[in-house]
Amino acid sequence: MHSFTNDYNETAHPQLLEALLNIAKQxxxxxxxDSYCELAASHIKTLIQSPQSHVHFxxxxxxxxxxxxxxxxRPHQAVIAAESGHVAVHETGAIEATGHKVITARCQAGKLSPEVIKPILDEHCDEHMVQPKLVYISNTTELGTIYSHKELRALHQxxxxxxxxxxxxxxxxxxxLSAKDNDVTFADLAKYTDAFYIGGTKVGAFAGEALVINNPQLNHDFRFTIKQKGGLMAKGWILGVQFLTLLQNNLYLELGAHSNNMAGQLAELFQQCGFSFSHQPQTNQIFVNIPDHLVKAITDHYDVYAFGKPDDVHTCLRFCASWSTTQDDIEKFKCFFNNLQQK
Amino acid sequence: MHSFTNDYNETAHPQLLEALLNIAKQxxxxxxxDSYCELAASHIKTLIQSPQSHVHFxxxxxxxxxxxxxxxxRPHQAVIAAESGHVAVHETGAIEATGHKVITARCQAGKLSPEVIKPILDEHCDEHMVQPKLVYISNTTELGTIYSHKELRALHQxxxxxxxxxxxxxxxxxxxLSAKDNDVTFADLAKYTDAFYIGGTKVGAFAGEALVINNPQLNHDFRFTIKQKGGLMAKGWILGVQFLTLLQNNLYLELGAHSNNMAGQLAELFQQCGFSFSHQPQTNQIFVNIPDHLVKAITDHYDVYAFGKPDDVHTCLRFCASWSTTQDDIEKFKCFFNNLQQK
Amino acid sequence: MHSFTNDYNETAHPQLLEALLNIAKQxxxxxxxDSYCELAASHIKTLIQSPQSHVHFxxxxxxxxxxxxxxxxRPHQAVIAAESGHVAVHETGAIEATGHKVITARCQAGKLSPEVIKPILDEHCDEHMVQPKLVYISNTTELGTIYSHKELRALHQxxxxxxxxxxxxxxxxxxxLSAKDNDVTFADLAKYTDAFYIGGTKVGAFAGEALVINNPQLNHDFRFTIKQKGGLMAKGWILGVQFLTLLQNNLYLELGAHSNNMAGQLAELFQQCGFSFSHQPQTNQIFVNIPDHLVKAITDHYDVYAFGKPDDVHTCLRFCASWSTTQDDIEKFKCFFNNLQQK
Amino acid sequence: MHSFTNDYNETAHPQLLEALLNIAKQxxxxxxxDSYCELAASHIKTLIQSPQSHVHFxxxxxxxxxxxxxxxxRPHQAVIAAESGHVAVHETGAIEATGHKVITARCQAGKLSPEVIKPILDEHCDEHMVQPKLVYISNTTELGTIYSHKELRALHQxxxxxxxxxxxxxxxxxxxLSAKDNDVTFADLAKYTDAFYIGGTKVGAFAGEALVINNPQLNHDFRFTIKQKGGLMAKGWILGVQFLTLLQNNLYLELGAHSNNMAGQLAELFQQCGFSFSHQPQTNQIFVNIPDHLVKAITDHYDVYAFGKPDDVHTCLRFCASWSTTQDDIEKFKCFFNNLQQK
Known part of the structure; x- marks a missing residue:
């Protein structure tokens, strides 16, 4: 069965595999x-124009x-996240398991803004309630949407x-960062956030995320907590060398752009057929509302996630493209889909 | 300043003080x-018709x-509570600090029902999400409403x-349990719940709640956790003797009925004036919508909590009566209020 | 049965009961x-000569x-305590339950010193180990011994x-602080510690401890954590008024001195009989090594704790005197014991 | 510099790299x-002769x-570990961070036995202390020693x-399991333990451990906790395929035997020189007591860990061999060392 399930269903991008093979005897x-993590960290700090940041893999x-x-x-402090936020929904209470509440905000397009955060601050006014302290956003959001430069700066301020x-x-x-509508840069992330991570797992790495801490106070003793939570990899260089490869020659953003491009063609196809979207298609995840009579035919041939029913006669299906999706995969789907429509 | 702030602003009911004095030399x-905790526990088990229950103070x-x-x-399990639930809002993340998410449900009158819980279960379908396991309700609710026998049994089933x-x-x-509309008994609570607590602090005790665990499996080793969390009182008999006193001769429910009666008179007064309520007045907390031009005059003379604005021209004030509120307190308020209205 | 079990087996000192009765109608x-907590806090700050300290009950x-x-x-930081420390042994893992390791040091007389702490710091040298951050001592120690001014100052430095x-x-x-050998003052505690608590439960209070935080940074947002952990008493004034009473007219130290005096007479008695002690008798707990053939006769008539066997023919019994132990209790024990010896 | 630092300083065994390359396009x-994890789990269950066990990577x-x-x-329960146990010392309080105390036992050769555990159980007698519930051992121990079949069975019983x-x-x-003195089998581990893990990181894998849960009750909902703690790898098959490779054709034990063999030659060399060992050399870690005047010469040329001083004139150095240590590495060290001795 063909798959548009997710963007982490192949082992690793060939350049990353090659990089690992090259150092196998060292x-x-x-x-x-190790020197690979050091180099990768240094490369990232140049890329984000923030020499004082700290990088952990x-x-x-x-x-x-x-x-x-x-x-x-601190123990009494809480996270604010969108109701659809990954930490709020899909991490099995990982944040709460470390002792902290995740306060969720209802919001549009999966995005937080000062307007939705302000009332939460107002409500949390004394020691009988948790103290909101960290605003968690994801970019892209869980719904495939992106933050604009203006939105990110507003949150920062x-x-x-x-x-x-x-x-x-x-x-x-x-x-x-490679979306058509994007106007945010790596440097903006360094400038506007206390920390962010550059995801590897969904962009061609075996595994691995590069956490960038821009607020130096928050970096103090951080390696202790990495070790305590079980994230300090004995063979850390395996993460370092992958990021080094991803970030050299712009591979990282190219893989992002490719994922978006593949998904964008699907979005265009659906739009031409007059289908609507549960969320505006901006990146590599397309949440399209499929008439119910077509759903089974699609899911019989393609692995995709169903995301509820926008109305009585449609089902929202998520098509997710990745660095490994090929133009041929897209053409085949178009063929399949046009046949389906004509039946 | 007169106070309708809360139901825990006086030290203790005279009978409880007397009971403590009586045993001061022992x-x-x-x-x-100790024997007082044992007796109080035994008394509770008779009252709730559940000899196999366990009681902790x-x-x-x-x-x-x-x-x-x-x-x-267990670590991956979560609580379901109403959005207004005390554990969800007013305990500074106490539950999360022990590692567990509190999933909140939007609901009417501060009450959970199978209808609002079912979709939460449906959404939490795999190991990427917490596992809902404990339904937390309060009776009275945070909004002063009560569960009917039918509602409680439905939740149980x-x-x-x-x-x-x-x-x-x-x-x-x-x-x-002493509200005019109530049809729930202590025995129902033992029959329909895995555990419940009989609150003392808001019903005339210095401090103290009697936790009743009806599901015997949940009682196993419970005293270890009481000690670990800091709730095992060295002088536990001080809690025991208070509950013994409260539960003998029906004092507990009488204090509840008195609190409701005092508050009920306030509700009647407001109703006669044509005021509306943010929540149906059923017990000792009255959430009345006061025209804004009267608010300052009231809060200048009476200590009450403000609970937001139901519309542009009203403010919701909570009037809370207690075991120590007197008929004289009520008459004085009526006087005050009638004067205010006539101005 | 007569009791030398512990120092918290009577409800409360009469002056404290009276103080509570006096405010019962307020x-x-x-x-x-409330004003009682405020007054008690103010009184404590005067007593310890540290106006900038913060007090919580x-x-x-x-x-x-x-x-x-x-x-x-912070999450990766740990406590250092004596192997006999209360937090290390007798709190059911309360500290670990909040996420922190308690590193224990083998030491003499239940007391920590720079000499036993230094090697622990040396061993904990990188992020693979917890970071020792808080030195926990108790005064008196669990073994009834006390810290001298010199010892306390050395720890401080x-x-x-x-x-x-x-x-x-x-x-x-x-x-x-009321022990015969003591040369530490309340002011020393304020000067030499980041925080300490003035215990009430074992000195005549119903319940209650007055935590004094001398390091202002550590006080920031502290009430949030009190609430989160379940220690914020709705009727806080009950604790406040007790400490106000205890600390006025020197009652607190008088009760300590009385407890020590009563226990001291027992220690003298045992010493005269040629018995040895597992720990030097300095305060109100006497750990005396009783010949095994006398143990049953004693424990048949007196409630005391057994603390293991120092050798094959002795058992260590703890005799604990309190504010409520009377000279008559002591005389009766002397009588009983002399009879026992003469058999 | 040559390295006998540890057994995880090369990326991965060539067969594992090859296995990963082979599936790169899937x-x-x-x-x-995925099917690789399923196959690897199935292979492990056959190997350990325990079809009812559950395997997680x-x-x-x-x-x-x-x-x-x-x-x-459960919250009040604790781990018992040797004082040298990895969870007790070198995981930055990871266990405590999940809320549980690690009780440490002083013991010989880094090994627990009923004799050292029994007194711990005796001491933990009521709800004022944690409840010991899980015995943690490592095999090989942190000191390179191994458990015999008899010792393991005794612990089990x-x-x-x-x-x-x-x-x-x-x-x-x-x-x-590949040590010369070993008489424990994979099947013994399944039979005698509630759970154990088969380590990959130190035996040629990129990363990865195969946890085998033999007590079916303990497996219930386990994937929830893996996800919550952050250990559920998106690309889990990368772990599965490595274990499949390691466990086919006995590669796993061969790599263990090779590591032991290389280290054994070093132990023999040291023994011939009349050096003593801090711990009996049984596997791939050799803790040899080196005369202080030789230490610098060695550590200038070889990367090894120092483990304290057994006496005033010796330093204990750990030489750790691995799957990637070659006979040539050993010969070179012999040469180097013989030269050193002759100086």
Missing amino acids: KNGGYGL LPGGTITNLTFIAHVL FCQAHQLYLYVDGARLAMA | KNGGYGL LPGGTITNLTFIAHVL FCQAHQLYLYVDGARLAMA | KNGGYGL LPGGTITNLTFIAHVL FCQAHQLYLYVDGARLAMA | KNGGYGL LPGGTITNLTFIAHVL FCQAHQLYLYVDGARLAMA
Whole structure:
């Protein structure tokens, strides 16, 4: 069965595999204290124009989120996230398991803004309630949408004014920064956030996320917490060398752009057929509302996630393209879909 | 200033003070292993017609909730509560601090029902999300409303069918069980819940809540968790003797009925003036919508909590009566209020 | 049966009961924000000559320890305690339950010193190990011994030099500060520690400990953590008024001195009989090594704790005197014991 | 510089790299629900002769330990470990961070036995202390020693008799099971333990440990906790395919035997020179006591860890061999060392 399930269903991009093979015979220092991690960190700091930032490599998104959040919050402090936020929904209570509430905000397009955060601050007015302290957003969001430069800066200014940390989950940062509508740069992320991570797992890496801590106070003793939570990889260089490869020659953003391009063709196809979308298609995830009579035929041939029913006669299906999706995959789907429509 | 702020602003009911004085010269065993706690527990088990239940005395509501919930949930399991639930809002993330998410449900009159819980179960379908396991309700609710026998039984049956624990926060259980509209008995609570607590602090005790665990499996090793969380009082008999006094001769429900009666007179007064209520007045908390031009005059003379604005020209004020509110307090308010109205 | 079990087996000292009765008809603000807590705090700050300190009243020793420690440590930081320390042994893992390791040191007389702490710091040298951050001592210790001024100052200087917090569990501070050998003052505690608590439960209070935070940074947002852990008493004034009474007219230290005096007479008696002690008798707990053939006769008539066997023919029994032990109790024991010896 | 630092300083064994390359073009299901994980699990269950066991693949030792322990213990329960145990010393309080105390036992050769555990159980007698529930051992131990069949069975029987779980950290299980003195089999581990893990990181894998849960009750909902703690790898098959490769054709034990063999030659060399050992050399870690005047010369040329000083004139150095250590490496060291001796 063909798959548009997700963007992490192939082992790794060939260049990353090659990079690993190239160093297979070398001995390296353990726990991320090796020259590849150092080089990759240095490369990232140049890329984001933020020499004072600190970079840590962790093996996955959930452990990156929980480690950073557990490290920076005091016991009574809480996270603010969109109702659709990954930490709020899809990490099995990982943040709560470290002791912190995730306050969720109802919002549009999966995006937080000062307007939706302000009432939460107002409500949390004394010691009988948790103290909101960290604003968690993801870019791209869980719904495939992206933050504009203006939106990100507004959040930054609001967080500064209210002594909140701003943290960006960048599991799909490559797709966000390479989206057609995007006007956010790596340097903006360094400038506007206390920390963000550059996601590898969904952009061609075996595993691995590069956490960038821009607020130096939050970096203090951070390696202790990485170790405590189980994210300090003995063979850290395996993460370092992958990021080095991804970030050289712009491969990272190219893979993001490719993912978006493949998905964009699907979105265009659906739009031409007059289908609507549950969320505006901006990156590599397309949430399209499919008439119910077509759903089975599609899911019989293609692996996709169903995301509820927007109305009585449609089902929202998520088509997710990746760095490994080929133009041929898209053409085949178009063929399949046109046949289906004509039946 | 006169006070309708809350139901815990006086030290203790005279009969409880007297009971404590009576035993002042005795030596007792520590940590709740004394004859008064034993007698009080025995009395409770008779009252609720549940000899196999277990009773523990703890010093406050938050520590009772967090200790019980931490004890019975496994790491990946979560609480379901109303959006207005005390554990969800007003315990500074106490439940999350023990590692568990509190999933909140939007609901009417502050009450959960199978209808609002079912979609939450449906959404939490795999290991990427927490596993809902304990349904937390309070009776009275935070909004002063009460559960009917039918509603409680429906929750019980639903929880049984879905392997959920049902837990009742009874901080104001006296007010609930003595409300005019009530048809729930102590025995129903034993029959329909896995655990509930009989609140003392808001019903004339210095401090103290009697936690009743009806599901014997959940009681196993419970004293370890009480100690660990800091709720095992060295002089436990002080809690025991208060509950013994409260539950003899029906004092507990009488204090609840008195609180409701005092508040009910206020509700009647407001109703006669044509004021509306944010929540149906059923017990000792009255959430009345006061025209804005009267608010200052009232709050200048009476200590009450403001609970937001139902519309542009009204403010919701909470009037809370207690066991120590007197008929004279009510008459004085009526006087004050009638004068105010006539101005 | 007569009891030398512990120092918390009677409800409360008569002056404290009276103080509570005197305010029984008053209405007070909730959660420790009342005039009695304010007055008691002010009184304490005068007593310890530290106007910039902050005082909080909590209902018991375990919850005071766990709340303070959870509040001030970051996730990777640990407590250092004596192997006999209360937090290490007798709080059911309360500190670990908030996420922090308790590193234990083997030491003499239950007392920590720079000499036993230094090697622990040396061993904990990188991020693969927890970071020792808070030195927990109790005065009196669990073994009834006390810290001298010189010992306390040495710990203070060592902690300052190594960026460690120094915290004193003062469950029996009254006994320590009123011991015959004592040369530590309340002001020393304020000067030399980051925080300490003045224990009430074992010195005549219903319940209650007064936590004094001398390091202002550690006080920030502390009430949030009190509430979260379940220690914020709705009727906080009940704790406040007790401490106000205890600390006026020197009652607190008098009760400590009385407890020590009563126990001291027992120690003298045992010494005259040629018995040895497992720990030097300095305060109100006497750990005496009783020949095995006398143990049953004693424990048949007196409630005391057994603390293991120092050798094959002796058992260590703890005799604990309290504010409520009378000279008559002592005389009766002397009589009983002399009879026993003569058999 | 030559390295005998550790056994995880090269990327991966060539066969594992090859296996990964072979599947590079395939699409796989996420989160360990793929055919390679299924096959590897099935292979392991055959190998250990325990079809009812459950196998989970996690990315590292610390996260495996903390996830399993957090999953199976109730809040008041504790781990018993040797004072040198990895969870006790070198995981930055990972277990405590999930809420559980690690009780340490002083013991010989880094090994627990019923004799050292029994007094711990005796001391932990009531709810004022944690409840010991899980016995953690590692095989090989942190000191390079191994458990005999008789020792393991004795622990099993003791744990069964006292309702304790027995858990084996198998970071270096390959070295233990392939040691010259070993008489323990994979099947013994399945039979005698509630759970154990087969370590991959130190035996040629990129990363990865295979946790085997033999007690079916402990497996219930385990994937929830893996996800919550951050150990559920999106591309789980990368772990699965490595274990499939390691366990086919006995590669796993061969790599263990090779590591032991290389280290054994070093031990022999040291013994011939009359050097003593801090711990009996049984596997791939050699703790040899080197005369102080030779230490610098060695550490100038070889990367090794220093482990304290057994006496005033010796330093204990750890020489650790691995799957990637070659006979040539050993010969060179012999040469170097003989030269050194002759100087």
